[in-house]
Amino acid sequence: MVTTAAAKLHIPARDVQLEQLLTALLDLEARRTADSCSRAQQLEPMYVSQTLWGVATMLAAQKRTPPNGKLLHLFQDVAALLTHPQLQLLQAAKPVEVCNTLSAFVIAELPASSLPSPGFAGELLGCLAALRHLRRASARDISRTLWAAAKLGAAVEAADCNALVAMFCSSEMLRSANAQDIANLLWALGTLQQHEAASSSSSRGMQSMDAAQADSLVPVLVQLTQEIGWRLQIDAGSEDVSIS
Numbered sequence: 001m002v003t004t005a006a007a008k009l010h011i012p013a014r015d016v017q018l019e020q021l022l023t024a025l026l027d028l029e030a031r032r033t034a035d036s037c038s039r040a041q042q043l044e045p046m047y048v049s050q051t052l053w054g055v056a057t058m059l060a061a062q063k064r065t066p067p068n069g070k071l072l073h074l075f076q077d078v079a080a081l082l083t084h085p086q087l088q089l090l091q092a093a094k095p096v097e098v099c100n101t102l103s104a105f106v107i108a109e110l111p112a113s114s115l116p117s118p119g120f121a122g123e124l125l126g127c128l129a130a131l132r133h134l135r136r137a138s139a140r141d142i143s144r145t146l147w148a149a150a151k152l153g154a155a156v157e158a159a160d161c162n163a164l165v166a167m168f169c170s171s172e173m174l175r176s177a178n179a180q181d182i183a184n185l186l187w188a189l190g191t192l193q194q195h196e197a198a199s200s201s202s203s204r205g206m207q208s209m210d211a212a213q214a215d216s217l218v219p220v221l222v223q224l225t226q227e228i229g230w231r232l233q234i235d236a237g238s239e240d241v242s243i244s
Contacts, residue, residue: 014058014062015071018055018058018071018074019070019071019074021051022051022055022071022074022075022077022078023074025047025051025078026074026077026078026081028043029043029081029087043081043087043089044089044092045082045089045090045092045093045094045097046094046097048078048079048081048082048089048097048101049082049093049096049097049098049100049101049104050100051078052075052078052079052100052101052104052105053100053101053103053104053107055067055071055075055104055108056075056103056104056105056107056108057104057107059108060107060108060109065107065108065109065110066108066109066110066114067108067110072110072114075108076114076115076116077116079101079104079105079115079116079120080116080117080120082101082124083116083117083120083123083124090123090124090127091127093127093133094133094136095128095133095136095137095138095141095142095145096138096141098124098125098127098128098133098141098145099140099141099144099145099148101124102121102124102145102148102149102152102154103144103145103148105148105152106148106151106152110152111152111153112152112153112154112155115152115154118155119155120154121149121152121154121155121156122154122155122156122157122160124145125145125146125149125156125157125160125161125164126157126160128141128142128145128160128164129159129160129163129164134163134164134167137167138173138176139168139173139174139176139177139178139181140177140181142164142165142167142168142173142185143168143177143180143181143182143184143185143188144181144184145164146161146164146184146185146188146189146192147184147185147187147188149188149192150187150188150189150191150192150195151188151191153195156192161189161192165185165189168181168185
């Protein structure tokens, strides 16, 4: 049921419901954090990433992106939970949860300026680049996370990017990568390099990809495109961000 105030403002009922759900999630965590004896279920990284991805996907399906007003602020507040220092959720996040979180901002058609903080994407990528996560990451996780960061125009640390690309180019992961994974990674690296060229004064810039890394990626991409032929459809911007 839509409230009278909401009806007067012509706010779609679904927006009101989304705002109520996001507010409820934030309130639950606030109460649990304030009460050390609370038996409420502890927030997990999966809840944050799934919430963001779900809201962004619903808005995109209704062609109502980017979100505005209260819904945008709630969206940002939920995302900020992932990097909240007291909650320590990011340390426990899985690679797919990092990927889903950044992808949600892309799906919602939000710019990097809408991220909870200027270093938000960098924190997520740094976490993904940590060895404990690299051992659990898939080619899809790495390529789509870098793709999302590039699409947002977010700042990326060269060391984190190089660590992710090196893991992607490892023989085991490269064998498991499909053509879309490789294309997304190459597009991300090229786009990040363009971002760096456009802001050369930044000290947090991208470093060029190693020649050995490029040599290991391109032939595999050529081989995959030859194998699947006409079935392969790669868009330089790659709008395929569906995540199972």
